[in-house]
Structures are given as C-alpha cells and as structure tokens.
Amino acid sequence: MKTVTLSTLQAFKRAGEPFSCLTAYDASFARAASAAGIEVLLVGDSLGMVLQGHASTLPVTLDDICYHTRCVARGKGASLLMVDLPFMSNASTERLLTDAGALMRAGAELVKVEGEAWMAGGIRELTRRGVPVCAHLGLTPQTVYQLGGYKVQGRNAEQASRILEDARTLVEAGASVILLECVPASLGRAVSEALEVPVIGIGAGPDVDGQILVMHDVLGVTHGRTPRFVKDFLAGADDIHSAFRHYHEAVKGRQFPAEEHCF
Numbered sequence: 001m002k003t004v005t006l007s008t009l010q011a012f013k014r015a016g017e018p019f020s021c022l023t024a025y026d027a028s029f030a031r032a033a034s035a036a037g038i039e040v041l042l043v044g045d046s047l048g049m050v051l052q053g054h055a056s057t058l059p060v061t062l063d064d065i066c067y068h069t070r071c072v073a074r075g076k077g078a079s080l081l082m083v084d085l086p087f088m089s090n091a092s093t094e095r096l097l098t099d100a101g102a103l104m105r106a107g108a109e110l111v112k113v114e115g116e117a118w119m120a121g122g123i124r125e126l127t128r129r130g131v132p133v134c135a136h137l138g139l140t141p142q143t144v145y146q147l148g149g150y151k152v153q154g155r156n157a158e159q160a161s162r163i164l165e166d167a168r169t170l171v172e173a174g175a176s177v178i179l180l181e182c183v184p185a186s187l188g189r190a191v192s193e194a195l196e197v198p199v200i201g202i203g204a205g206p207d208v209d210g211q212i213l214v215m216h217d218v219l220g221v222t223h224g225r226t227p228r229f230v231k232d233f234l235a236g237a238d239d240i241h242s243a244f245r246h247y248h249e250a251v252k253g254r255q256f257p258a259e260e261h262c263f
C-alpha cells in the first residue's frame with residue numbers, strides 16, 4: 001500500500017472508492033491492520049472501554065492517548081494515523097491547541113474531536129496551525145451521560161437536519177474529514193452527498209466514504225454485547241490477519257455494512 005494521506009482519502013471520495021478504518025492501540029496490531037491494507041488507523045478513546053475496562057471513554061487522559069499513539073505510530077506502516085482528543089480537550093481553545101500539539105508530537109497525522117457546530121472556532125484555530133481535523137458527529141460517546149446512553153442519533157427530521165448543518169459548518173471551519181456514529185443510513189448518505197470531504201461512518205450505513213470499527217468488535221471480543229453495526233470478521237477466518245483482510249475487502253467491495261448492520 002502507498003502511504004495514505006488526506007489527499008488519498010479525498011481521491012477515494014472523488015473516485016467513489018470506499019476505504020477502511022480500524023482502531024488500533026499498539027504497534028503489533030497496527031502492523032497487522034496496515035499489512036491487511038486498512039487505510040486509516042484510529043487511536044480511539046474507546047481504549048478506555050476495551051483496554052482499561054471503564055464503562056465509558058470519559059476517564060481516558062491525554063497521557064493515555066499519547067502513550068498508545070506512540071505505540072501505534074511505530075507499527076502503522078503506510079496507514080494514516082488518526083487520534084482522538086480526549087474528554088474535555090475542548091474545554092477551551094487554548095487547551096484544544098495544547099492537547100492537539102501533544103497528539104501530533106506523539107505521531108498523530110489527523111486529530112478527531114467530538115462536538116457540534118460550536119466547535120467551529122476551535123477547529124478553525126487548529127487547521128490554521130496545520131493540524132488536520134476530523135469532526136465526530138452523531139453519537140458522540142464523550143456526551144453519553146447527556147444523551148442518556150449509547151443511542152442512535154438523527155432519527156427524526158429535525159435532528160437529522162441539525163447534524164447535516166453541523167457537518168457543513170465544521171467543514172467550512174476547516175474540518176478535513178467528518179465521522180458519523182450511529183445515525184440512520186439515509187442520513188449517512190445525505191451527509192456524504194452534501195460534503196466534498198470524506199465522511200467515515202460507524203453504524204452510519206453503506207453510503208458514506210469510509211467505514212470504521214473498533215478492533216475488538218472485528219475480532220468478536222464483545223463479551224456478549226454486540227452493537228447492531230458490528231460484524232465479527234474472525235468468525236470463519238483462519239487467523240487475525242485474515243480477519244483484518246476480510247474486513248478490509250468487505251468494505252472495499254461494499255459488502256460491509258449489510259442491511260442488518262444499519263439503522
């Protein structure tokens with residue numbers, strides 16, 4: 001695989017070619033995912049749940065994320081490395097810039113931030129300083145207590161048009177990528193069609209530009225709690241390397257997500 005950059009993702013979007021993304025938390029699994037062809041690796045704050053055993057992503061610190069970013073950066077190969085800004089990095093613009101700086105120094109090539117249209121100012125300041133941003137909309141796990149649980153967002157017309165407008169505003173402010181989590185497939189398609197930047201989906205239907213899953217979910221390590229949008233790619237595969245390859249190929253071939261994975 002040639003080194004994946006933001007321009008690669010934009011070219012995929014223009015060509016209508018989907019791309020695959022997967023979370024990674026250490027060098028060995030990052031190397032395996034990259035060797036399988038997965039174009040984008042995310043050091044997600046989901047590490048708070050799948051590695052540390054917390055009930056949410058909120059306890060994850062900047063130091064935790066920087067540590068895992070340094071690990072993944074050593075194994076990422078040609079994949080693009082996206083990294084999450086942790087809970088409360090968006091408490092002020094100053095903190096946002098300082099925290100994003102720490103992530104970039106640790107190896108991030110794209111930082112992901114949760115927040116709605118009000119994040120436009122912060123995103124503008126980040127992009128002015130050369131930090132590429134992915135804006136995470138829809139189900140934003142850092143606001144899980146406000147949302148009242150991990151629930152599908154944008155189900156009614158008013159919510160859906162707000163998410164679409166927020167995405168437009170954040171792209172205008174400089175976001176290079178939008179990530180949509182747990183929204184109806186129709187909204188995933190509408191956001192992707194409305195924007196020139198790549199839209200990555202998790203539980204956002206088949207008609208977005210890229211798909212992302214949490215690595216533990218792809219390997220069936222869900223402890224009996226499997227969200228609808230997840231598929232266990234290790235089931236029926238010879239080993240973890242083939243599971244990653246099957247996931248990548250299913251995304252590229254538009255076999256994943258299938259209807260049963262969508263809202």
Ligand code: KIV
Binds near residue numbers: 042
């Ligand atoms: O933290 C994470 O793993 C994420 C994905 C669910 C997209 O944000």
